Amino acid sequence: MTPTLHLRPPQTPPLTPPPSRVLRLAAAQFALLPQAAEAMALGMIVTDATRPENPIVYCNPGFERLTGYTSEETLGRNCRFLQGPDTDPNELARLRLAVREKCACSVVLRNYRKDRTSFWNALSVTPLADADGVVTHFVGVLHDITPMKELEAQFLQAQKMEVVGRLTGGVAHDFNNLLTVINGFTEAALDTLAADHPAAAMLAEVAAAGERAAGLTRQLLAFSRKGTGRRTRADLSATTSGCEGMIRRLIGAGVALVVRVGTSMGSVAVDPGRVEQIVMNLAINARDAMPAGGTLTISTLSADVPNGAPHHADVPPGRYAVLRVTDTGHGMDAATRARIFEPFFTTKPAGRGTGLGLSTVVEIVRGAGGHVRVESEPGRGTAFTVYLPQAIAAPTDPVPDSSGEYRMRGWEVVLVVDDDAPVRAVMCLALRARGYTVLEAADATEALVLARTHDGPIHLAISDVLVPTASGAALAGELRAARPGLRVLLVSGYSGETEIDEGPDAAFLAKPFTPAALATKVRAVLDRT
Structure with missing residues (x-):
């Protein structure tokens, strides 16, 4: 049974601004008000409260920039065209109640641009009255607070x-x-x-x-x-080579394994057991992306990333030991790529995956001051590139003996x-x-x-x-x-x-x-x- 929403009209001050003040402003030097509305960085709309459906009768350039809709595409329509599947019905109910009661209201809505990408809209709606106190229009100011909401989501995730x-x-x-x-x-x-x-x-x-x-x-x-709890170093190439036998057993006969390791790469400030976790988790992820078989390629190399390198825009300059794991599997779309490092996120059937493998990889790498890049498209396979800062030369821990x-x-x-x-x-x-x-x-x-x-x-x-x-x-x-x-x-x-x-x-x-x-x-x- 759907619960009934019991909403109380928002308590607001008298309709603003008072008609007498509007007349005084209009009679004075505030002919600049329309120009100010046009120049606003925020989106602004005016709707006609005297007509059915409360159609939009004005939108400023800020609204056009924010939503992607032109003035011609906007005028005469109700604001509902900005809504989408993730727009909060409770916030919409608050907004509609305020419009019915001719009250001011502030809500936060997930709205959708013309290209159907979403944004978080902090919407403030204020009624406008004529000289007789009758509400004739509503003014809405739209503020894109998507970056703030993303930070809030990151904080909640943390x-x-x-x-x-x-x-x-x-x-x-x-x-x-x-x-x-x-x-x-x-x-x-x-x-x-x-x-x-x-x-x-x-x-x-x-x-x-x-x-x-x-x-x-x-x-x-x-x-x-x-943190990792210990400060030690590992040889990326040696540890990767040490995992080869175990990887071959894990991926099965249907997947071809190619391992190419570089030499003279120095050491990385990561425990060898953690390096094994990175390699094994990426290899298992690649195997699961190739249920019909394919090729898994694991390589290590040394890379110098200069300032402003176009192919390493998200990687700070420095000298890195690089692990690259590629597969010829089904690949990922943009929506999946955006979530693959979230803990407990998995596209595998129930019981087949914990959703911890890739989140483990990214936490280890970030803990070492490194970076992970992923390149993938549906039907074209996936490539993970792990950048680990090379450590100052020092003896490395022995590679764990996997034979037991x-x-x-x-x-x-x-x-x-x-x-x-x-x-x-x-x-x-x-x-x-x-x-x-x-x-x-x-x-x-x-x-x-x-x-x-x-x-x-x-x-x-x-x-x-x-x-x-x-x-x-x-x-x-x-x-x-x-x-x-x-x-x-x-x-x-x-x-x-x-x-x-x-x-x-x-x-x-x-x-x-x-x-x-x-x-x-x-x-x-x-x-x-």
Whole structure:
């Protein structure tokens, strides 16, 4: 049942201006009033309230510029021709009531130009009366406030994403702890089984599902957090090459893959795992755009963008490492292109897409000071070009080992601090299986006691960023005071919790991780010089 609108007539001052004042102005030097109306930057119309349909009897050049309609096309018509499918019926009802009651009114309407593009119109309507006080005309002033409404929409979107970010951050730490346990013990169980064991295939499926869940969590965190949480660098070409095997498995046999990577491109100030996310999300998007098959081309190159470059108008000047992903798929129209980076926007069938892939890409790239360009037309495929500022030369992180089979052994003493017992058990199991001596602590207090009383060296401390009685960063400082030269590896299920500078004595590993990934990182930290 359609709800009934109960509208009250707007409360306005007496009809303005008073007839006596109009006569005085007309008798004086205000013959310039018509010229002023013609010169106004805002749109202006006058309607005849004495005739049916309230037709327009005057429109100024500002109205013609705003709407695209000429005076000849406008005069004699009711203002309804400016309305369209997204014009708010409630605002229209307010406007019509004011006209019936001969009152002034201000409304905001989505109106449509002659070319049917929309604009936000802040419309002010005022009645005009003759010498006897009878309303004979209405004056309408049209103000295009589209830029303000767009800023308002961006602000509302930012507020929505802040709420999503808080919700995501609130559950991410615990969720990633659970995934660390699931993925960790699954890998450990697989290591104990022969390849042809009946349970091996089932455990492999568990591991694959765990990795997919971890990937979804990373996507949620990538667009909801304000920063990456760590400052590190990656080689764009090496990381892209490292994704090739996984991409081939994902796109299937119907899509041809061409990978061309440049050399001597320097590094970019993005975590290698985030670079992988960019490459994989763009590749998956391209695959889904080619349901009947096609060609996916991924290339990297170095680019110097000068001032005023016509082909890079939206990219500031500088030196960039560039990733370009093109497909021969169905392409996109302008309306779709305008929305593809919105979180949760997807053109895929229900259940086939989260709408987070491209929003994740743009958030990572913007967080690194980069830019994303998209070129696409229906039936002509799509090209995404990602510009990442090249970083000052520095050692890059090793490319993550995507096989999951890399094993690093050691003999050193490692202190593991985590209040989540199953997560702590996974880490201890992984390290002991590779030859390390492991000390365990459930909170900062226990960790400091062990650091001060252990009879022998402690080479590395691994701590969650959030542990009872102290933060991981604060605990690291106290541990180093007790054990000068101690190296620290901080882990967390939500890397937005803290900013971490990786150096010779400190490093960061995001949860969820597998035993192999933990062992690889531990070995890398211990071997740093």
